[in-house]
Amino acid sequence: MKKIVYLGFMALFILAACGKKPVANLTPIRLPLGYIPNVQFAPLYVAVAKGYFSQEGIQITFDYSMETDITALVGADQVQFGVVSGEQVLLARAKGLPVVYVAAWYQQYPVSVAAKSDQGIHSPADLRGKTIGLPGTYGANYIGLRALLHAGGLSESDVKLDSIGYTQVEALATDRDQAVSVYTNNEPVQLRARGYSLDELRVADYVKLASNGLISNEKTLAENPNLVKGMVKAILHGTADTIADPQAAYQTSLGYVENLAQADTAVQKQVLATTVELWKADRLGYSDPKAWENMQSTLLDMGLLSQPLDLSKAFTNQFVP
Numbered sequence: 001m002k003k004i005v006y007l008g009f010m011a012l013f014i015l016a017a018c019g020k021k022p023v024a025n026l027t028p029i030r031l032p033l034g035y036i037p038n039v040q041f042a043p044l045y046v047a048v049a050k051g052y053f054s055q056e057g058i059q060i061t062f063d064y065s066m067e068t069d070i071t072a073l074v075g076a077d078q079v080q081f082g083v084v085s086g087e088q089v090l091l092a093r094a095k096g097l098p099v100v101y102v103a104a105w106y107q108q109y110p111v112s113v114a115a116k117s118d119q120g121i122h123s124p125a126d127l128r129g130k131t132i133g134l135p136g137t138y139g140a141n142y143i144g145l146r147a148l149l150h151a152g153g154l155s156e157s158d159v160k161l162d163s164i165g166y167t168q169v170e171a172l173a174t175d176r177d178q179a180v181s182v183y184t185n186n187e188p189v190q191l192r193a194r195g196y197s198l199d200e201l202r203v204a205d206y207v208k209l210a211s212n213g214l215i216s217n218e219k220t221l222a223e224n225p226n227l228v229k230g231m232v233k234a235i236l237h238g239t240a241d242t243i244a245d246p247q248a249a250y251q252t253s254l255g256y257v258e259n260l261a262q263a264d265t266a267v268q269k270q271v272l273a274t275t276v277e278l279w280k281a282d283r284l285g286y287s288d289p290k291a292w293e294n295m296q297s298t299l300l301d302m303g304l305l306s307q308p309l310d311l312s313k314a315f316t317n318q319f320v321p
Helices: 002-017 039-049 070-075 086-094 139-151 168-173 187-193 218-223 225-244 246-253 265-279 289-302
Strands: 027-032 058-063 082-084 099-104 111-116 131-134 160-163 179-183 198-202 213-217
Touching: 027 082, 027 225, 039 058, 039 225, 039 246, 039 265, 058 225, 070 082, 070 086, 070 099, 070 213, 082 086, 086 099, 086 289, 099 218, 099 225, 111 139, 111 168, 111 187, 131 139, 131 168, 139 179, 139 289, 168 179, 168 187, 179 187, 187 198, 187 265, 213 218, 213 225, 218 225, 225 246, 225 265, 246 265
Parallel strands: 027 058, 131 160, 131 179
Antiparallel strands: 082 213, 099 213, 111 179, 111 198
16 A cells, blocks of 8 residues: 555655746755765765755755754754754754754654663563663663653663663673663664674664654745755655665765775665655654654653743644645
């Protein structure tokens, strides 16, 4: 059934684009991504290569600056768009930043807790008393871990957190930590490729949270809704193409990700395949209100939000096909 939905979604895009040529005067857009060039951004590369951005009058430039506070830039209208996770939107709005989530790229929260199989961690409750490595007490790895602990009836005091930066693969391989909080589509793939037998607790299997997506700001939505619509359309078109043909999308990515051709092809293709599963939906781009309610509840429970926000202002589906 889902295959039919994807094909139908693509057909609508093709019909809409039929006879549409790139616009002569393009609007330059810098899109902060918060991560290095990676095969996980394949839909964006496909959208550029196939002219989906230019068809919407957009000249896109990807900003991979990892130190950039994307929500602050978008909230101040220094850039009009960015890619962030759902919790960043709510935390930013709590500070008065007028950011708005306009399209859900990931439909599943892409965080897992992984452990070697001999640890016997088969459910969140089994994390009690374990030492868990993670980049730090911030970001999606931390939010996802706290959601898993909550699902297991545990609190942060029931485990020992080890802030190790982005060294989860080595921390688990060398038994520094009994478990690690990781991105579902990255470290577990690398560890299994090294031959480790893993048990993996995926956050998405226990709770639906607002995940990675495209944000803009209230000013852009009010003054240039067609620009927002064009950005959403181009990204979702690239996503639909990537879901339909991951192999072609991988080949396209070779022209955008330095050293991808020299990397372990099997591992990188598995990273892409795993990521594709996180994007899939009956309606690409759709934000589930329940996911936002769950995210807000998690942040309130963690004490990162002091009071509930008006979620209707935090996200919108009006630009999603």
